[in-house]
Amino acid sequence: MSHIGSYEERYKSFNWKQSEEELEYGKNGMYNIGYYCSDRICEKGNGKKLGLIWEGFTGEVKKYSYNDIRVYSNTIAKFLQDTGINVGDRVCLFMDKVPELYLGFIGILKMGGITQPLFSAFGEEALFTRLDDAKTKAIMIQKKHLPKVRRIKDKLPDLTKIIVIDADEAATPQINEIHFWMEKTPKVEKFDIVKVGPEVPSVIHYTSGTTGKPKGAQHAHSSIIAQYITSKWVLDLQTDDIYWCTADPGWVTGTSYGIIGPWALGVTQVVLDAGFGAEKWYAFMQKYKVSMWYSAPTAIRLLMKEGIEAVKKYDLSSLRHLASVGEPLNAEAVVWSEKAFGKMFHDTYWQTETGAMMITNYPGMKIKPGSMGKPFPGITATVLNTKTYEPITSPGMVGLIALKPGWPSMMRSYWNNKTTYDSKFKNGWYICGDRASIDNEGYFWFVGRDDDVINTAGHLVGPFEIESALLEHKAVAESAAVGKPDPVNMEVVKAFIALKPGFEPSGDMELDIMNFIRKKLSPLAMPQEIEFVPSLPKTRSGKIMRRLLRAKEWGEEIGDTSTLEND
Amino acid sequence: MSEDIKKMIIDYVKKEYLEEDSGVTVNESTKLISSGIVDSFSMVSLKMFLEKKFSVKIPDDKATPEAFDSVNNIMNLLKEYTKI
Numbered sequence: 001m002s003h004i005g006s007y008e009e010r011y012k013s014f015n016w017k018q019s020e021e022e023l024e025y026g027k028n029g030m031y032n033i034g035y036y037c038s039d040r041i042c043e044k045g046n047g048k049k050l051g052l053i054w055e056g057f058t059g060e061v062k063k064y065s066y067n068d069i070r071v072y073s074n075t076i077a078k079f080l081q082d083t084g085i086n087v088g089d090r091v092c093l094f095m096d097k098v099p100e101l102y103l104g105f106i107g108i109l110k111m112g113g114i115t116q117p118l119f120s121a122f123g124e125e126a127l128f129t130r131l132d133d134a135k136t137k138a139i140m141i142q143k144k145h146l147p148k149v150r151r152i153k154d155k156l157p158d159l160t161k162i163i164v165i166d167a168d169e170a171a172t173p174q175i176n177e178i179h180f181w182m183e184k185t186p187k188v189e190k191f192d193i194v195k196v197g198p199e200v201p202s203v204i205h206y207t208s209g210t211t212g213k214p215k216g217a218q219h220a221h222s223s224i225i226a227q228y229i230t231s232k233w234v235l236d237l238q239t240d241d242i243y244w245c246t247a248d249p250g251w252v253t254g255t256s257y258g259i260i261g262p263w264a265l266g267v268t269q270v271v272l273d274a275g276f277g278a279e280k281w282y283a284f285m286q287k288y289k290v291s292m293w294y295s296a297p298t299a300i301r302l303l304m305k306e307g308i309e310a311v312k313k314y315d316l317s318s319l320r321h322l323a324s325v326g327e328p329l330n331a332e333a334v335v336w337s338e339k340a341f342g343k344m345f346h347d348t349y350w351q352t353e354t355g356a357m358m359i360t361n362y363p364g365m366k367i368k369p370g371s372m373g374k375p376f377p378g379i380t381a382t383v384l385n386t387k388t389y390e391p392i393t394s395p396g397m398v399g400l401i402a403l404k405p406g407w408p409s410m411m412r413s414y415w416n417n418k419t420t421y422d423s424k425f426k427n428g429w430y431i432c433g434d435r436a437s438i439d440n441e442g443y444f445w446f447v448g449r450d451d452d453v454i455n456t457a458g459h460l461v462g463p464f465e466i467e468s469a470l471l472e473h474k475a476v477a478e479s480a481a482v483g484k485p486d487p488v489n490m491e492v493v494k495a496f497i498a499l500k501p502g503f504e505p506s507g508d509m510e511l512d513i514m515n516f517i518r519k520k521l522s523p524l525a526m527p528q529e530i531e532f533v534p535s536l537p538k539t540r541s542g543k544i545m546r547r548l549l550r551a552k553e554w555g556e557e558i559g560d561t562s563t564l565e566n567d
Numbered sequence: 568m569s570e571d572i573k574k575m576i577i578d579y580v581k582k583e584y585l586e587e588d589s590g591v592t593v594n595e596s597t598k599l600i601s602s603g604i605v606d607s608f609s610m611v612s613l614k615m616f617l618e619k620k621f622s623v624k625i626p627d628d629k630a631t632p633e634a635f636d637s638v639n640n641i642m643n644l645l646k647e648y649t650k651i
């Protein structure tokens with residue numbers, strides 16, 4: 001029996017108080033997420049239960065009980081306090097999926113810091129932009145990523161604590177560097193968790209927009225109310241589940257549903273710190289008898305490429321429930337998953353800004369392959385007319401996906417950028433930036449982005465950030481970055497580039513520019529294709545007509561370009 | 568000859584995908600994809616490098632994470648399409 005039971009009944013009678021009561025949220029004045037993900041589970045008598053089973057790419061395995069999670073996060077919290085980190089300071093986590101990332105996340109929250117997890121494949125410029133914006137005081141980092149920080153730290157006056165978690169013992173720390181080995185540090189059995197209020201900032205996740213720099217979506221501790229109940233009702237996490245969320249905590253899925261949700265429920269989760277490999281994944285799930293699997297459409301499509309034969313070599317009978325996130329899950333993938341695993345993937349729709357699932361498919365509710373599903377209980381969702389911002393009442397008509405503000409995990413602002421935050425609201429609705437339609441049974445159907453942001457493998461990449469970086473390449477005169485269709489990643493970055501005089505298009509030039517962006521920003525931002533052009537189409541005011549280029553890539557009707565020219 | 572090519576690929580991986588002083592060593596059997604040294608997005612640039620260097624076209628369906636997971640695996644892949 002699934003936790004949610006009847007979706008319709010839940011939707012009718014839902015109140016967020018229900019989640020708060022189950023969590024005993026606020027009992028004894030405690031609102032700190034760190035407490036609910038560790039100490040509370042131990043107080044409920046589950047301290048010996050495994051909370052984290054971690055496996056590295058070499059096959060090394062580490063296991064942590066909930067008591068271990070409690071004690072290690074205490075140890076990190078105490079260390080940070082002793083180092084001079086104060087309540088409200090931003091502490092960045094810049095690591096691969098190692099145990100210190102998960103335990104550090106809880107430790108930072110326990111001492112009242114604001115966690116700022118960043119994808120460890122970010123290049124130095126992407127890293128600089130985000131640390132500079134957040135005025136980050138400390139960064140916890142693996143030594144393999146340290147050179148990136150060393151190259152930019154002189155430009156970051158606020159960054160005064162660079163905490164290396166796996167330094168060689170003989171290594172000498174440079175200025176502002178501190179060596180910390182979690183497992184060698186004396187364990188802190190008791191730590192006074194900082195009693196923050198429910199509205200105190202907890203996590204900042206950076207996300208990209210069409211223009212300007214990436215924005216830090218700032219969440220509050222009370223986000224756990226939504227993350228807990230959605231983990232329970234959508235992921236259907238049960239006491240005996242072995243749960244695998246494949247997302248990296250550098251992105252919001254990896255924290256909302258790779259740390260907070262499952263640990264607030266006291267579930268055992270497994271983590272594989274290794275690159276993608278179909279058979280590797282199947283062997284991992286077989287080994288740990290994974291029962292609930294939360295992954296991404298891109299990964300599912302990569303698995304599809306390897307064929308059902310690969311699946312059948314492994315015993316995956318433990319799988320009970322599957323869900324996906326990050327981009328629309330195409331109908332073919334849903335149908336394939338039923339053939340391959342005997343279960344359909346349940347698509348979930350939400351964003352960095354929403355902090356928790358908003359429109360999803362539920363266990364027990366009919367799945368319409370290719371549909372986003374229906375709004376979570378407690379969420380009022382609609383599609384709005386693009387001009388009037390009034391809800392569309394006719395089934396099948398495409399509009400802007402919009403949500404009534406007020407759910408607990410809604411971002412509280414963009415860090416340091418209230419103006420952009422305010423611009424996300426129209427007529428009392430939060431505008432997600434995506435387009436969809438609603439059918440006559442209330443199912444939402446994703447259509448596409450309403451802006452130029454590129455969704456590649458479930459991650460949003462801002463064209464402006466790529467174009468700005470491209471201009472720093474010695475050969476680039478002007479450029480436009482757009483998303484082009486890709487059978488696996490939904491979209492990949494394509495760059496149109498006009499070269500400066502004296503430079504000629506060539507294969508070597510293309511590769512050089514690709515690697516330049518990969519190292520400066522990230523592999524996700526690296527153009528997978530570059531088209532060299534003599535010049536770029538522009539509006540009368542000189543703005544590059546990115547939408548025109550994008551439309552060509554998608555084979556869309558361009559129509560009358562005169563309006564674009566006047567943009 | 569084959570050793571020269573292996574060294575060329577190892578040098579390229581070190582130069583393009585690793586920090587100079589990251590402390591990570593690479594040899595012909597080092598896991599490249601599983602270890603995260605080269606991720607699935609960056610595989611595109613590694614494939615392009617190989618195609619240009621050896622004047623070959625590696626079909627997309629052969630450019631799998633397994634086929635790129637070590638320099639030895641890459642050598643096997645190249646042998647299918649070149650006379651190295």
